Amino acid sequence: MFSKIRPFIFKLDPEFAHSLAIKALKLNYYSSKKIKKDKSIETKIFGKSISNPIGIAAGFDKDAEVYNSLFKLGFSCVEVGTITPKKQYGNTKPRIFRLEEDEALINRLGFNNSGADTTRARITSNLPTGLFGINIGPNQDTKNKIEDYLICFRKFHNICDYITINISSPNTENLRNFHNQEELEDLLNSLQQEKKNLNTKVPIAIKISPDIEDSFIDKISNLLIKYNISAAIISNTTDKNRENLRNINKLEKGGLSGKPLNEKSNLLINKFFKILKNEIKIIGVGGVDSGESAYEKIINGASIVQLYTGMIYNGPNIANKISGELIDILKNKGIKNISEIIGIKK
Ligand SMILES: Cc1cc2nc3c(=O)[nH]c(=O)nc-3n(C[C@H](O)[C@H](O)[C@H](O)COP(=O)(O)O)c2cc1C
Incomplete structure (x- = not known):
């Protein structure tokens, strides 16, 4: 069904098409098929049991408008955001580009979102029905990025199952400097203090860039362990990897997602897993x-996965499709549960 309407959707501007998808999800317009379930894909993360390891990545439901519809489509977890303290428009349009031949997207949205207060009100008036994460970041014009993370942390810590600290968007100036040891330590230390002040146990995930040098992996891992971080989300979009792309949009500035990112993120997951083992969970994206x-x-080491671009190319039934395929793969290989295979690749 989706393959028939995709050519029409792809004639529309990508950001406009996305706004239509959000509208359709708000109206629960998509026919929800029977959700595929099986013991082999049940798992646990952030102390909660989930029926499959497939989540929707941050950026799809930036403003927390359709998370409950996404659960109905078969995603076992939804991460909303990135949300910043104040509402912001983001970069000028156009700012999302399809690279059809490459099954990829490039975006330079720049954290467009309606701000923490509006989003908080929306979430508290429509409680999430599944594992729910909130991804937070600083405003573009802020004087103090760490303070922005703390403002959002205070607003959201008690209305979600985990909070993601996004330090890896390529579209906010200098954000990725938080991968440097000193900056990351400052940030994690401030968050730890804030957790104490608020007396909260909400798990924290850190979302990592795929563009870091190998020499950073050890240092980042050590800090994640030191500050008791619950998960590493690997990875955000890349501002590299343009060489082998075919579509003319490859020259657009922004973060590349989709198929051309797959191998790069797998390699990074593998390297982090070798250090983090299962002590700190990895969410593979x-x-x-x-x-x-x-x-x-x-x-390669992910406990669960998330996706965004795959849904643009394969349609709203993708979580359910992946669940079905994963059940078949595990059955064929005689694996009882996905927990047996996390990180088995050398
Ligand atoms: C249009 C678009 C907007 C995104 N916005 C965010 C965001 O606000 N915060 C974030 O952490 N990641 C954001 N991402 C990155 C995704 O969460 C994900 O890490 C990345 O796209 C790789 O996954 P994929 O190949 O399945 O798309 C965005 C991605 C896309 C394509």
Whole structure:
């Protein structure tokens, strides 16, 4: 069904098409198929049991408008945001580009969102029905990025299952400097203090850039362990990897997502897993669009996966499709549960 309407959707501007998708989800317009379930794909993360390891990545439901519809489509977890303290427009349009031949997107949205207060009110008036994460970041014009994270942390810590600290968007100036040891330590230390002040146990995830040098992996891992971080989300979009792309939009500035990111994020997951083992969970993101690609992320070290671009190319039934394919792969290989295969790839 989706393959028939996709050519029409792809004639529309990508950001406009996205706003239509959000409207359709608000109206629950998508026919929800029977959700595929099986013991082999049930798992646990952030202390909660979930029926499959497939989540929707941050950026799709930036303003927390349709998370409950996404659960109905078969995503076991939804991460909303990135949300900043104040509402902001983001960069000038156009700012999302399809690279059809490459099954990829480039975006330079720049954290367009309606701000923490509006989003908080929306969430508290429509409680999430599944595992729910809130991804936070600083405003573009802020004088103090750490303070912005803390403002959002205070607003959201008690209305979600985990909070993601986004330090990896390529579209906010200098944000990725938080991958440097000193800056990251400052940030994690401030968050730890804030957690104490608020007396909260909400798990924290850190979302990492795929563009870091290998020498950063050790240092970042050590800090994640030192500050008791619950998960590393690997990865955000890349501002590199343009060489082998075919579509003319490859020259657009911004973060690249989808198929061309898959291998790069798998390699990084594998490297982090070797240090973090299962002490700190890894959420694998980048180019997931099938049972096979989800399986690859898991054997490289991901406990669960998230996706965004795969839904643009494969349609709203993608979580359910991946669940079905993953169940078949595990059955064929005689694996009882995905927990047995996390990080088995050498
Ligand atoms: C249009 C678009 C907007 C995004 N916005 C955000 C965001 O606000 N915060 C964030 O942490 N990641 C954001 N991402 C990155 C995704 O969460 C994900 O890490 C990345 O797209 C790789 O996954 P994919 O290949 O499945 O799309 C965005 C991605 C896209 C395509």
